[in-house]
Amino acid sequence: MNTLDDKTIVKDYFNATGFDRWRNIYGNGEVNKVQLDIRTGHQQTIDTVISWLKADGNLNQISVCDAGCGVGSLSIPLAQQGATVYASDISEKMVGEAKDRAIQVLGNNNKVSFAVQDLEKLTQPCHTVVCLDVLIHYPQSEALEMIEHLAALAQSRFIVSFAPKTLYLSMLKKVGEFFPGPSKTTRAYQHLEAEIIRILLDRGFHIERKGMTSTSFYYARILEAVRD
């Protein structure tokens, strides 16, 4: 079990070179072609999740935990829609950037509460728990433990995205290109959808919706699991 090592590597990466890289990708500034493709794909994933959440028409009545919130790409628009958002990330730098962006967009008194926190240390139950594009940094066994932990906090619904194992080779190759030099140690892992679904079914959820985002360099399976 090397969860701690994986987490340390990921945390250090997202507090250093990974922070600059992903802050740019998740922004509006100039990026290269491949990064632009990833930006577009990621935005499609965010849009899919927001459309699912909006469809229920109760966003202003629910609490949402955004685990591994990055720079707030999901948390900020959800707060704009009236949700009470608990946004957390293992990287202090990412949380700092998310806070700044939230203030710019929502003002100082906004409905996002930020924390620097490993998602497996989160304890606050929320109506909806979301975890987007985080599991890619962890091998299957660690990812499944994370899913178990987050699903237990979800009072009603759990939404997760991951790179499906079926695209293993192309994904590994392409994502690998984004981790040059020492940061190559931050590997990209793909996950078996069937195992993720099995865990969720065993814990009293059913799969309500499935989505898939694929651009040239970005692949994400999105699952919405709802308590039976």
Ligand SMILES: C[S@@+](CC[C@H](N)C(=O)[O-])C[C@H]1O[C@@H](n2cnc3c(N)ncnc32)[C@H](O)[C@@H]1O
């Ligand atoms: C690729 S980014 C995705 C950010 C965000 N979810 C989004 O879709 O915009 C991955 C994020 O997961 C965070 N992360 C990685 N491992 C984590 C953990 N164990 N607990 C909390 N956050 C984590 C990283 O710091 C990084 O901000």
